[in-house]
Amino acid sequence: MVQHFPCAKCQLPSTNCCSKCRRVYYCSREHQKADWTNHKTLCAPPFKIEESEAEGRYLVASRLIKAGEVILQELPLVVGPKLKTLPLCLGCYKPITDTYRCSRCNWPMCSAACEESALHKNGECRMIDPTLMTNHLNQGAINSQVYQCITPLRYLTLPDSDRERLDELVSHLEQRRGTDIYRLVEQNISSFLRYRLLLTQYDSESIQRVCGILETNCFEIRVQGRVSVRGLYPTASLMNHDCVANTRHVFDPADFRIRILATKDIPAGDKISATYTQSLWNTLDRRLHLKSTKHFWCQCSRCADPRELGTLLSTVKCAGCGGAVLSQDPLDQMSNWGCSDCGSVQKIEQVKRVHDSARMELKQVAQLARNRPELLEDFIRKYSGAIHPDSCHVIEAKYALVQLYGNTPQLLYHDLSEELIERKLDYCRQLLKLADVIEPGLSQLRGHLLFELQSVTEHKANRAFKRGSAEFKELIKDAISHLMTSSEILRYEIHWVDVLEKRRLILENILKEI
Numbered sequence: 001m002v003q004h005f006p007c008a009k010c011q012l013p014s015t016n017c018c019s020k021c022r023r024v025y026y027c028s029r030e031h032q033k034a035d036w037t038n039h040k041t042l043c044a045p046p047f048k049i050e051e052s053e054a055e056g057r058y059l060v061a062s063r064l065i066k067a068g069e070v071i072l073q074e075l076p077l078v079v080g081p082k083l084k085t086l087p088l089c090l091g092c093y094k095p096i097t098d099t100y101r102c103s104r105c106n107w108p109m110c111s112a113a114c115e116e117s118a119l120h121k122n123g124e125c126r127m128i129d130p131t132l133m134t135n136h137l138n139q140g141a142i143n144s145q146v147y148q149c150i151t152p153l154r155y156l157t158l159p160d161s162d163r164e165r166l167d168e169l170v171s172h173l174e175q176r177r178g179t180d181i182y183r184l185v186e187q188n189i190s191s192f193l194r195y196r197l198l199l200t201q202y203d204s205e206s207i208q209r210v211c212g213i214l215e216t217n218c219f220e221i222r223v224q225g226r227v228s229v230r231g232l233y234p235t236a237s238l239m240n241h242d243c244v245a246n247t248r249h250v251f252d253p254a255d256f257r258i259r260i261l262a263t264k265d266i267p268a269g270d271k272i273s274a275t276y277t278q279s280l281w282n283t284l285d286r287r288l289h290l291k292s293t294k295h296f297w298c299q300c301s302r303c304a305d306p307r308e309l310g311t312l313l314s315t316v317k318c319a320g321c322g323g324a325v326l327s328q329d330p331l332d333q334m335s336n337w338g339c340s341d342c343g344s345v346q347k348i349e350q351v352k353r354v355h356d357s358a359r360m361e362l363k364q365v366a367q368l369a370r371n372r373p374e375l376l377e378d379f380i381r382k383y384s385g386a387i388h389p390d391s392c393h394v395i396e397a398k399y400a401l402v403q404l405y406g407n408t409p410q411l412l413y414h415d416l417s418e419e420l421i422e423r424k425l426d427y428c429r430q431l432l433k434l435a436d437v438i439e440p441g442l443s444q445l446r447g448h449l450l451f452e453l454q455s456v457t458e459h460k461a462n463r464a465f466k467r468g469s470a471e472f473k474e475l476i477k478d479a480i481s482h483l484m485t486s487s488e489i490l491r492y493e494i495h496w497v498d499v500l501e502k503r504r505l506i507l508e509n510i511l512k513e514i
Helices: 029-034 038-042 118-124 130-138 149-157 160-165 182-196 206-215 283-294 348-368 373-385 391-402 416-439 444-466 471-490 494-513
Strands: 047-052 056-061 072-075 078-081 219-223 227-234 246-251 258-262 324-327 337-340
Touching: 029 038, 078 118, 078 391, 149 182, 182 206, 206 227, 206 283, 219 246, 283 348, 337 348, 348 373, 348 391, 373 391, 391 416, 391 444, 391 494, 416 494, 444 471, 444 494, 471 494
Parallel strands: none
Antiparallel strands: 047 056, 072 258, 078 227, 219 227, 246 258, 324 337
16 A cells, blocks of 8 residues: 655655655655755754653754644664564564475465565574574474564664664663563573574673563554554654653555654654653553663653543542542552542552452453443442542543444444443543543554544534434534544554445545535
8 A cells, every 4th residue: 555645845746755865755856855944954853862860862843833733753673573473474463374395494374575675585594504494493482482582683683783772772681681581581481592592602791681671661652453563663662752742653664664653743852752651541651661661660641640630530439528539659569548628648558459450350351342332331330429520541441442443343333322332422522632642642542442433423414404403514514624633643553454445435525416
């Protein structure tokens, strides 16, 4: 699928970008020359790299970056399987479904074309003794543990110039030393590379440092449906984390190129930030995840606010008076929590038990909800009262239903009652208000919610038309407005391009006929 972007001069669709900055597109060489006066001041990278003792190296806007602007495009220097993965092809990353073997190293692959993949051919393929590989195959040893070694090995076999760029990235080696992950790397990766594949030129300390760099700096890349791999980008990885970031990133499936997009205006001098956790999680879970995977305790404005910028995602209900129980110091994971109404205090262990119980139940319910969405509705009713109606667990259940209603068998729009249509509309609007706070601007969450909002609005319009209601016309206009905003946000995500264009044509044709 070829993705088109508007020419900066005439707005006609184009696939040709400025070869220097790769952020602006032109339909012809003539229009690129004609626009140079405007473009030359923007052509240089809109960021600079700064460094501090507390934060290390990070990216800062060198000028005003406008919302929607491509800040950075970068190819990965390393791509490969995650630590936890099913067996997959090391060329295309599809799950292994046949018995083809690489003709050089004997590793399971999809085809002869996949074994010529540059990352495989120049990485593990030239390092692995095919005889050793045959022995492991005969022993049934090609499992998820073996795949853990691939990405570190690809890093270790990079050319020196690329290794030097990546070796500057933080590894948190000393913080990892003696931890469970350090021991697992030693047992599952270092020992396998050194003693099973006989790659003794790599010492244990180097392997540990490489694994630390990968774990701390890699981006997860979703490919082939539910399969995902990880990629290491030397410049993009320098972005600071913020739980309310000012960028989002998308990947080109053809070469895994990353594009960093500004989700809102970023003034000159502001840090360029990304989110390395889930925005719908509460503060306790986000901070613990960041500490365990990225080795820092987040202290952003959202984490520092007991009310999470007014969203109340972390809030639990006071058993005594029904008021909101909030952390007395959100930047201290062991802080007591207190009721804002009656002042009663709860120990952190009590609060964790409430959140853990709700999270576990939601996970179980979500697995069954595709065929029984009423289980999620029951969960929402239960925990809106038991915890809080704005609790992160209730919000996640509503987001799951937004994606289920109208999109899955037995839950298509013509199967939904008027009540469920209105409920999806209500959930979309509520979640959009939340997204305006925790993922504002041109964020992926807002793009997806607006797409669902236009979809359910269109179907409400269809029902109004069949009833002969005058409401039909305004609803179609609303649906088109939601779609246009969604398209502006999602246009860089290749798998959305055709979907959005088809929806646009359908809605515009409907509007022409009324």
